[in-house]
Amino acid sequence: MKILVTGGAGYIGSHTTLCLLEEGHEVVVVDNLRNSTSVSLRRVERLTGRRVDLHEFDLLDALAVDKLFEENQFEAVVHFAGLKAVGESVQKPLFYYQNNVVGTLNLLQSMEKANVRRLVFSSSATVYGASEDVPLSEKTPLAATNPYGRTKEQIEDILSDLGTADSSWSIALLRYFNPVGAHESGLIGEDPQGVPNNLLPFVAQVAVGRREKVLVFGNDYPTPDGTGIRDYIHVMDLAAGHLAALDYVKDRTGVFRWNLGTGRGYSVIEVIEAFGRATGSPVPFQFAPRRPGDAAVSYADPSAALADLRWSARKDLDQMCADHWRWQSTNPHGFS
Ligand code: NAD
Ligand code: WQD
Numbered sequence: 001m002k003i004l005v006t007g008g009a010g011y012i013g014s015h016t017t018l019c020l021l022e023e024g025h026e027v028v029v030v031d032n033l034r035n036s037t038s039v040s041l042r043r044v045e046r047l048t049g050r051r052v053d054l055h056e057f058d059l060l061d062a063l064a065v066d067k068l069f070e071e072n073q074f075e076a077v078v079h080f081a082g083l084k085a086v087g088e089s090v091q092k093p094l095f096y097y098q099n100n101v102v103g104t105l106n107l108l109q110s111m112e113k114a115n116v117r118r119l120v121f122s123s124s125a126t127v128y129g130a131s132e133d134v135p136l137s138e139k140t141p142l143a144a145t146n147p148y149g150r151t152k153e154q155i156e157d158i159l160s161d162l163g164t165a166d167s168s169w170s171i172a173l174l175r176y177f178n179p180v181g182a183h184e185s186g187l188i189g190e191d192p193q194g195v196p197n198n199l200l201p202f203v204a205q206v207a208v209g210r211r212e213k214v215l216v217f218g219n220d221y222p223t224p225d226g227t228g229i230r231d232y233i234h235v236m237d238l239a240a241g242h243l244a245a246l247d248y249v250k251d252r253t254g255v256f257r258w259n260l261g262t263g264r265g266y267s268v269i270e271v272i273e274a275f276g277r278a279t280g281s282p283v284p285f286q287f288a289p290r291r292p293g294d295a296a297v298s299y300a301d302p303s304a305a306l307a308d309l310r311w312s313a314r315k316d317l318d319q320m321c322a323d324h325w326r327w328q329s330t331n332p333h334g335f336s
Helices: 011-022 039-048 062-071 086-091 093-113 147-165 199-207 235-250 268-279 303-309 317-330
Strands: 002-006 026-030 053-055 076-079 118-124 170-176 178-180 214-217 232-234 254-260 285-288
Touching: 002 011, 011 026, 011 039, 011 076, 011 235, 026 062, 062 093, 076 093, 076 235, 086 093, 086 147, 093 118, 093 147, 118 147, 118 235, 147 170, 147 254, 170 235, 178 199, 178 235, 199 214, 199 268, 199 317, 214 268, 232 235, 232 317, 235 254, 235 303, 254 303, 268 317
Parallel strands: 002 026, 002 076, 026 053, 076 118, 118 170, 170 254, 178 232, 214 285
Antiparallel strands: none
């Protein structure tokens, strides 16, 4: 298939682009490179021996999006482009709603005009908010607790309404849990700008000597070791989930929702210890107060994806840490 990947230069987008190319698909990427660099895609080209056609523009530029659809006959779109920092979304809500929601509306309008009605969308477990009704299933009520999460919830609503209004759309909403790790080559991986918000990139930067120690947010949660529990999933498993979803919507119409997680939770301390095993030396940490808004426990019920897509995550926490470390240690400053 000829596939448009929005946000394809980013962390999950670059890994998924690699897998799409390896499966023989033709990939066109649109990315404004606000949170990424084209180097990721040059490396994907190196790894696959295939070309990626990168268009550097913003989804807010509706005319440019229209033009791209006029010039290409896409069979499907995988839509990663979006801003994702929870704290920044609280500071700049209008920016987040504009970028994520309006950007998606522009994309959908161009798709409709061009008669392209197959979409895989990056949603997030963040739509479940602080629910601790674990495991979280697709039936758990949505209750996002911050502007970023609400952009995902609003986009899910828009896509549901679209599917109701026009039954020729095929839409997969993928709710990722906590993506980590990197391609086994160590050539591509997550390259956060500034101080990482998420646990794994922070731990990796401590391990590589860029930061002094990990601050563990809270050790008084009602969990076995008192620290928060999350469902970490290897980015290559996640990428495989996109291919399975694309395959599913290829010859079905409707709006489908799937959790992409492993179904198993690990505490912050378990992650720090696993990373220490990957690097061969313990990662220094210190307990700190809870981070506002954090749930104690979050992990997926991934059974719907297994039943419908025949997809399940394969890589365990040690593989996630080993691959993340290979990327971080061979690229201590990311792509720069
Ligand atoms: P990322 O920031 O690495 O990738 C997103 C890409 O989209 C970046 O390359 C960025 O430059 C681009 N982009 C953003 N706004 C754009 C716009 N208006 N026009 C064109 N390009 C734009 O993030 P990621 O971790 O790869 O996440 C991909 C998607 O998955 C996002 O939608 C994110 O919300 C979602 N998600 C991520 C996580 C996570 O923890 N990484 C978890 C759940 C969901
Ligand atoms: C994991 C655990 C922290 C950093 C976020 C977004 C969510 C989704 C995934 C996009 C928690 C603890 C963290 C640190 C720590 N993204 N922690 N020290 O909060 O589950 O989810 O990323 O959709 O929307 O909210 O992930 O990696 O930030 O935190 O102790 O320096 O690690 O308290 O228990 P989270 P995270």
